[in-house]
Amino acid sequence: MNVHKPLRYFSSIMVLVYLGAGVALLLPGLQVSYLKFSTRIILGIALILYGIFRAWRTMKINKDE
Secondary structure: OOOHHHHHHHHHHHHHHHHHHHHHHHOOOOOOOOOOHHHHHHHHHHHHHHHHHHHHHHHHHHHHO
8 A cells, every 4th residue: 555645635635624714714604702803814814825835735746756
């Protein structure tokens, strides 16, 4: 069994988790009582950007192999 195959799946799942969490924080229906509006926006954008970065890095690693 190739060791890198499960890591590829895990990386892909984590990309979806980061993007999903970022979008969820930006949606107005999610009311997180302990986060201010500005904090939710900043955190949501940061999670989306990190998700995009992870997606790019995952695709680059998969392409190189």
